[in-house]
Amino acid sequence: MNINTELKSLESFHLAVDETGAKERASSIAGRSIKKESKVLAIKMAASMIDLTTLEGKDSDGKVYAMCQKAMRPLEGDSDFPHVAAVCVYPNLIKTAKAALAGSGVNVASVATSFPSGQSPMKLKIEEVKKVVQMGADEVDMVISRGEFLEGNYQYTFDEVKAIKEACGEAHLKVILETGELETFDNVRKASIISMLAGADFIKTSTGKVQPAATLPVTLVMLEAIRDFYNETGKIIGMKPAGGIRTTKDAISYLCLVKETLGDMWLTPQLFRLGASTLLNDLLMQYKKEMTGAYQSADYFSND
Amino acid sequence: MTFREKSIPVQKHSRANGSSGSISGNSKKIIWEYARTTEAKDHINIKERYDLFINGKWQKTKKYFGTINPATEEMISEVASASTEDVNRAVTAAEKAYKNVWSKTPAKERAKYIFRIARIMQEKAREFAVIETMDGGKPIKESKSVDIPLALAHFFYYAGWADKLKYAFPNQSFSPIGVVGQIIPWNFPLLMAAWKIAPALACGNTVVIKSAETTPLTLFKLAEVIEEAGLPDGVVNIISGAGDTGAAIVNHPKVNKIAFTGSTDVGKLIMRSVAGTDKKVTLELGGKAANIIFEDAPIDQAVEGIVNGIYFNQGHVCCAGSRLFVQESVKNLVVKKLKHRLKSLRVGDPLDKNTDVGAINSKIQLKKITELVASGIDEGCTIYQPECSLPEKGYFFKPTFFTNVAQSSRIAQEEIFGPVLSVLTFRTPKEAIEKANNTQYGLSAGIWTDKGSKIFKMVSALKAGVIWSNTYNKFNPASPFGGYKESGFGREGGLQGLKEYLKF
Numbered sequence: 001m002n003i004n005t006e007l008k009s010l011e012s013f014h015l016a017v018d019e020t021g022a023k024e025r026a027s028s029i030a031g032r033s034i035k036k037e038s039k040v041l042a043i044k045m046a047a048s049m050i051d052l053t054t055l056e057g058k059d060s061d062g063k064v065y066a067m068c069q070k071a072m073r074p075l076e077g078d079s080d081f082p083h084v085a086a087v088c089v090y091p092n093l094i095k096t097a098k099a100a101l102a103g104s105g106v107n108v109a110s111v112a113t114s115f116p117s118g119q120s121p122m123k124l125k126i127e128e129v130k131k132v133v134q135m136g137a138d139e140v141d142m143v144i145s146r147g148e149f150l151e152g153n154y155q156y157t158f159d160e161v162k163a164i165k166e167a168c169g170e171a172h173l174k175v176i177l178e179t180g181e182l183e184t185f186d187n188v189r190k191a192s193i194i195s196m197l198a199g200a201d202f203i204k205t206s207t208g209k210v211q212p213a214a215t216l217p218v219t220l221v222m223l224e225a226i227r228d229f230y231n232e233t234g235k236i237i238g239m240k241p242a243g244g245i246r247t248t249k250d251a252i253s254y255l256c257l258v259k260e261t262l263g264d265m266w267l268t269p270q271l272f273r274l275g276a277s278t279l280l281n282d283l284l285m286q287y288k289k290e291m292t293g294a295y296q297s298a299d300y301f302s303n304d
Numbered sequence: 305m306t307f308r309e310k311s312i313p314v315q316k317h318s319r320a321n322g323s324s325g326s327i328s329g330n331s332k333k334i335i336w337e338y339a340r341t342t343e344a345k346d347h348i349n350i351k352e353r354y355d356l357f358i359n360g361k362w363q364k365t366k367k368y369f370g371t372i373n374p375a376t377e378e379m380i381s382e383v384a385s386a387s388t389e390d391v392n393r394a395v396t397a398a399e400k401a402y403k404n405v406w407s408k409t410p411a412k413e414r415a416k417y418i419f420r421i422a423r424i425m426q427e428k429a430r431e432f433a434v435i436e437t438m439d440g441g442k443p444i445k446e447s448k449s450v451d452i453p454l455a456l457a458h459f460f461y462y463a464g465w466a467d468k469l470k471y472a473f474p475n476q477s478f479s480p481i482g483v484v485g486q487i488i489p490w491n492f493p494l495l496m497a498a499w500k501i502a503p504a505l506a507c508g509n510t511v512v513i514k515s516a517e518t519t520p521l522t523l524f525k526l527a528e529v530i531e532e533a534g535l536p537d538g539v540v541n542i543i544s545g546a547g548d549t550g551a552a553i554v555n556h557p558k559v560n561k562i563a564f565t566g567s568t569d570v571g572k573l574i575m576r577s578v579a580g581t582d583k584k585v586t587l588e589l590g591g592k593a594a595n596i597i598f599e600d601a602p603i604d605q606a607v608e609g610i611v612n613g614i615y616f617n618q619g620h621v622c623c624a625g626s627r628l629f630v631q632e633s634v635k636n637l638v639v640k641k642l643k644h645r646l647k648s649l650r651v652g653d654p655l656d657k658n659t660d661v662g663a664i665n666s667k668i669q670l671k672k673i674t675e676l677v678a679s680g681i682d683e684g685c686t687i688y689q690p691e692c693s694l695p696e697k698g699y700f701f702k703p704t705f706f707t708n709v710a711q712s713s714r715i716a717q718e719e720i721f722g723p724v725l726s727v728l729t730f731r732t733p734k735e736a737i738e739k740a741n742n743t744q745y746g747l748s749a750g751i752w753t754d755k756g757s758k759i760f761k762m763v764s765a766l767k768a769g770v771i772w773s774n775t776y777n778k779f780n781p782a783s784p785f786g787g788y789k790e791s792g793f794g795r796e797g798g799l800q801g802l803k804e805y806l807k808f
Contacts, residue, residue: 014603014637016754018774021605031445033657038339045336224604231640255336260648264335 017185026216030253046251048082066304068100085269109139116207118143129167161198174202180210192225202238213243242275357527359397360537374441375663386543391552394541398510401538415466422459441663455498461781462502480508482560485553490516491620507805520544586794591747594740595625601752619723623748673722680715746788
């Protein structure tokens with residue numbers, strides 16, 4: 001296999017991961033008991049890290065406009081509650097989102113590179129990325145070609161991420177590994193390091209279209225890769241678990257994972273995101289409960 | 305910290321500046337800490353004073369002593385100090401119960417009693433966990449997830465064997481031993497009691513068991529469970545006391561078997577005492593386990609294994625992985641990662657649900673640990689302790705490890721029984737085996753490598769009773785546990801554990 005010098009340093013990372021051990025560690029961190037003021041702070045922090053997402057064939061201007069309103073003001077009338085970090089949409093909806101969010105501080109992220117499968121020629125992917133950036137996407141969520149990776153063509157994966165990063169220009173690049181298709185933690189660690197070497201700003205677990213999507217253990221393995229990459233190179237890379245994160249309890253477990261693996265420095269929307277569509281309402285419900293002492297009916301929270 | 309201390313670079317992307325790292329539009333970063341979440345104690349029931357549980361009744365004695373909470377140094381309760389006469393009463397009760405009742409009780413009835421004990425314990429699991437933590441200092445998350453569930457599992461497991469012994473040992477004839485004397489340590493009080501009582505009852509023996517001086521309470525709670533389960537009087541007698549109480553059990557002529565878990569020194573004393581008698585003996589003694597990390601190991605999980613191996617239960621574990629052997633090619637990496645990992649260990653109030661390392665069991669033990677750590681420094685070993693604040697009251701010790709340790713260092717030879725790790729290195733598998741086996745102990749070992757064949761090669765060469773590969777400190781009632789060399793003999797758990805309570 002042809003490996004260029006840039007990818008050579010992959011070998012300097014220890015690549016073995018023990019699945020049982022990683023799962024055990026993740027579940028031990030998930031057992032942290034977060035209550036009272038810690039919980040309130042965690043809820044707000046998690047909300048501020050959400051990439052509020054809609055990625056469906058039936059997405060329309062109306063749907064995205066409404067979601068953007070929710071993204072900017074999750075809790076109408078409570079200025080203490082933060083806006084989310086970004087909304088994540090398909091390329092055709094960038095303009096709508098951009099207009100709706102103008103001046104709000106909420107970013108627009110667009111998926112690209114033939115999301116979710118990535119099965120199209122490199123040239124088209126590069127064009128697509130250039131186009132979404134031109135349309136105003138602040139952040140680009142790409143997918144790697146899992147077929148090439150699983151064939152052992154790591155150079156392809158490296159070149160692919162590198163080319164897309166170049167095409168991104170100023171926009172932030174999140175690299176989706178689709179861990180559900182990579183299957184083993186060894187693969188996840190390897191793909192994480194290759195993506196980081198190639199210039200990813202963030203690494204991201206999943207498209208949300210494949211099961212399992214984000215899990216705590218897989219996120220732990222990726223966070224450990226980020227930590228080791230930082231130690232080797234001094235470069236700070238962000239992390240985004242996405243798909244299947246629905247409850248406040250889940251979200252808090254992810255925050256604990258970040259805190260205990262990478263430290264407080266990473267607990268910022270600049271470096272940690274939660275890709276989710278329904279999580280926000282559960283956070284709001286739990287927040288209201290902490291504030292008022294009682295749960296409110298789900299009917300009190302808008303479904304946008 | 306070997307990790308680069310560096311502030312987050314300001315994002316250069318003009319368009320990506322929307323999320324400024326703030327939580328509520330305010331640009332100052334707030335550090336998120338875990339608030340204290342203390343396990344509730346209001347549901348637990350501890351008497352001011354515990355008498356001896358002999359012949360199914362609570363019997364008074366002359367002397368009592370206090371048991372304290374090592375995390376607060378406050379007295380929790382007073383317990384009886386059993387005299388030689390008390391021991392005699394207990395053994396006599398056990399002997400009568402054996403002859404008149406228990407040996408005539410059908411095996412499936414014995415099983416029912418053991419199941420009943422397990423079920424009642426299960427209902428009171430939370431209470432047991434809180435008391436175990438208060439009395440011994442271990443983190444509540446450990447007593448809840450390890451001590452109590454495992455103790456229950458042992459009762460359930462051996463209850464199942466009680467009426468199937470002839471299938472456990474086909475074509476052999478056997479009978480119960482009679483009265484067994486059991487002496488347990490302070491590191492896992494209820495769990496060690498379960499390891500001993502459950503197989504003894506399943507095999508049809510009667511029991512006199514003594515708790516350790518500093519941790520008598522959960523055993524008396526178990527006595528209450530046994531009372532509630534309606535076990536015939538005298539089948540299990542539970543007493544407390546110090547070394548002389550233990551000696552009275554060991555020396556009692558009507559005791560047919562001694563099962564002891566504790567220090568190697570006391571184990572030797574017991575062997576001297578029973579020499580020339582026909583008493584059966586099983587001993588679970590000290591250890592100085594080698595935890596061996598090869599360069600091809602899954603490093604992050606190995607680091608977890610190191611932490612779990614030595615800081616679990618403050619290192620008060622006879623099978624603790626107290627000697628770490630790291631292949632020289634990955635030594636710096638492993639030490640760096642271990643240092644980083646130690647920063648996130650939370651040391652403090654054992655009742656806080658987020659505490660990872662609790663209180664040292666007693667003042668005496670704290671003194672011993674402090675002394676051995678000082679000897680490590682004196683011998684020129686390099687100490688590392690994370691920066692963390694310890695509670696003002698109570699007995700606490702920071703998680704510690706030493707590098708630059710030689711095989712000849714005291715801290716590499718003596719069992720410290722505290723959160724103190726010695727890091728040594730090796731170059732080849734052969735050297736790892738030689739060094740790992742170069743100890744008077746042989747209780748347990750750990751092997752970390754991604755290569756299956758290496759695991760098998762190592763396992764057959766290491767002189768240790770329990771060997772874990774790519775994990776550490778895993779226990780299961782079906783799996784036998786016990787040592788080589790001065791770590792003792794006899795096995796507890798599994799079929800092997802049953803065998804120790806039968807005469808063939």
